[in-house]
Structure formats: structure tokens, C-alpha cells
Amino acid sequence: MKRGALDSFFKPVAPKKPKYEANAKTSTHPTYPFAVPHLPEAFAEQLQFTPAEEGKVMNEEKDLDMVYYQPYIPRSIADGMFEYLRQELFFYRVQYTIKRGGVTTNINTPRFTTVFGVDATSRFMEDGSLVDTKTGNEVEKGRYKCKPRPLPQCLQVLKDLTEGATGENFNFALVNYYADGQDSISYHSDDERFLGPLPTIASFTLGAKRDFLMKHKPMPPGESVAEPKQIKLGLASGDMVLMRGKTQSCWLHSVPKRAGDEAKQGRINITFRKAMVRGGTDNYYQYNVGVGETYKWNGEEKKMKCWS
Numbered sequence: 651m652k653r654g655a656l657d658s659f660f661k662p663v664a665p666k667k668p669k670y671e672a673n674a675k676t677s678t679h680p681t682y683p684f685a686v687p688h689l690p691e692a693f694a695e696q697l698q699f700t701p702a703e704e705g706k707v708m709n710e711e712k713d714l715d716m717v718y719y720q721p722y723i724p725r726s727i728a729d730g731m732f733e734y735l736r737q738e739l740f741f742y743r744v745q746y747t748i749k750r751g752g753v754t755t756n757i758n759t760p761r762f763t764t765v766f767g768v769d770a771t772s773r774f775m776e777d778g779s780l781v782d783t784k785t786g787n788e789v790e791k792g793r794y795k796c797k798p799r800p801l802p803q804c805l806q807v808l809k810d811l812t813e814g815a816t817g818e819n820f821n822f823a824l825v826n827y828y829a830d831g832q833d834s835i836s837y838h839s840d841d842e843r844f845l846g847p848l849p850t851i852a853s854f855t856l857g858a859k860r861d862f863l864m865k866h867k868p869m870p871p872g873e874s875v876a877e878p879k880q881i882k883l884g885l886a887s888g889d890m891v892l893m894r895g896k897t898q899s900c901w902l903h904s905v906p907k908r909a910g911d912e913a914k915q916g917r918i919n920i921t922f923r924k925a926m927v928r929g930g931t932d933n934y935y936q937y938n939v940g941v942g943e944t945y946k947w948n949g950e951e952k953k954m955k956c957w958s
């Protein structure tokens with residue numbers, strides 16, 4: 651049989667686009683403002699076959715080590731997954747202050763955020779209680795300033811599948827919702843010490859296509875090698891970038907503001923990470939949950955609204 655004929659024989663028929671139909675089962679926890687319905691069955695079934703495409707290794711630039719999946723989540727369910735997560739998760743618009751050189755500045759995070767998980771020194775039991783990883787005893791009061799939340803089933807399913815496919819291990823899911831082209835994240839790297847050296851981060855896109863920009867951190871003085879050129883990836887619904895090796899210690903990334911209609915459809919980004927120590931847990935909840943209002947998607951008004 652010819653190669654082409656073989657390929658078409660084994661190639662799966664493009665799956666139908668399943669609609670988002672609410673699942674009656676839910677994830678609950680005393681720290682959740684409301685229950686999160688489980689991943690709709692039709693999406694869970696199709697996720698079993700991820701990654702939808704083989705990842706492309708990007709390691710030709712200095713200090714860069716990434717795998718780019720186009721897509722990881724099949725396009726047939728990516729937009730449905732976006733609708734489902736936007737509808738069912740709780741979000742925050744975090745405000746905080748920073749002090750630099752004696753000057754205090756108020757920061758309004760320019761996107762909606764939420765976070766689930768706990769660092770490697772603790773873990774959640776099936777019943778939702780939090781125990782010390784080594785002893786198995788309930789975590790003492792005062793270990794955390796924040797109240798850690800277990801991953802809801804929908805993010806747990808995606809995390810487990812991602813771990814299986816990449817051989818990596820994660821204990822946090824951070825979720826960003828960019829409501830429109832005004833929402834953004836400025837150049838930064840996820841190189842906090844609590845992630846340990848050479849952290850691996852799996853970063854998913856659902857919904858609107860947005861540019862993901864990367865640039866090398868400034869080269870040390872006297873470095874003879876030229877600074878690598880900037881990279882621009884147009885991340886589409888279902889795509890995933892796995893950043894590993896020296897990518898976080900040597901490169902910065904951002905999702906800049908964007909004009910045009912596509913960004914107005916909204917975009918969700920999910921990153922899976924592994925925090926090694928307690929400080930990571932307090933840091934992630936401080937900057938992704940904070941102390942302000944809870945927001946929930948209002949399907950009639952088509953926007954995030956304060957939830958009470």
C-alpha cells in the first residue's frame with residue numbers, strides 16, 4: 651500500500667465538535683466560593699488522545715529549550731473547553747502595592763487570574779484535607795498565610811494527562827483570563843527560587859489567538875555571543891508551549907496588549923508548574939487570588955461580574 655493511502659487509513663476522521671454540556675458532578679472544597687462542575691464527558695473522552703499533534707522542539711536559540719504543540723488539545727474541543735472554563739471557574743482581579751527605592755506603587759493586574767494547588771511540602775487528601783507530604787499529618791495552622799485550594803477535577807484531568815505525556819510533574823495550576831486586547835502580561839520570567847533550578851512550565855492557550863513574545867535577558871557585559879533575536883508565537887486555541895531547561899533563567903516572555911476584534915473573544919491561559927517550598931504557595935495565592943472580590947462569567951451580559 652502506498653504511504654498516502656496508509657496515512658489516510660490510519661488518520662482518525664476529524665472528530666465532531668462536541669458542545670459544552672454541563673456535567674452534574676462537581677468539585678467542591680471549603681475554600682471554593684462555589685462548586686465547579688466536572689469536565690464535560692465529551693471533552694474528557696477526546697483529551698485522552700492528547701497531544702493532538704507531536705510537539706516541535708525549539709532549542710536552536712541560545713539557552714532556549716521549548717516544545718511547541720500546535721495544538722495539544724484538539725481544535726475540535728478547544729473552544730468548547732474555553733467556554734466551559736470561563737463559565738465555571740472563579741476569577742480575581744488582583745491589586746497590590748510594590749515598594750521600589752522607597753516609592754510605593756499600586757499595581758492593578760491587567761487580567762483576571764485564579765490559582766489552585768500547593769507546594770511539594772504538603773498535599774491534598776481525597777477528602778480535601780491538607781497533609782504534610784513527609785509525615786501524612788494534617789498541616790499545622792500557620793504553615794500558610796493563604797488557604798490553598800485543590801485543583802478542581804477539570805484541571806486535575808488536564809494536569810495528569812500533561813504529566814503522562816511530558817514526563818514532568820506539577821503541583822500548581824495558574825489560570826489567566828484575558829477579557830480583551832487590553833488585558834496582558836508584561837515581560838517577565840517564571841524563575842522564582844521556590845520553583846527550584848531549571849523549572850519546567852506547561853502553558854496552554856484556549857480561546858482567542860494572542861501573540862506570545864520572547865526575548866533573551868540582557869547578555870552579561872563582555873559576552874561575545876550576539877543576543878538572540880526576539881521570538882513571536884501566535885498562540886491559537888488548543889496550543890501548548892512546554893518551557894524547560896534554561897528558558898526561564900535566560901529568557902523573558904509576555905503577552906502584549908493587542909488591537910483588533912479577535913482578542914475581544916477572550917483568552918484563557920493555564921500554566922502547570924511545580925513549587926518546591928512553602929513560600930511558593932503564599933506567593934501564588936497573594937498574586938492570583940489576593941483579597942478582593944470574586945468574579946464569575948455572566949453569560950447574559952457576556953462579561954465577568956462580581957459574584958457574591
Ligand SMILES: O=C(O)CCC(=O)C(=O)O
Nearest residue numbers: 826835840862905919921
Ligand atoms: O498567557 C500566557 O500565555 C502567558 C502567561 C504567563 O506568562 C504567566 O502566567 O506567567
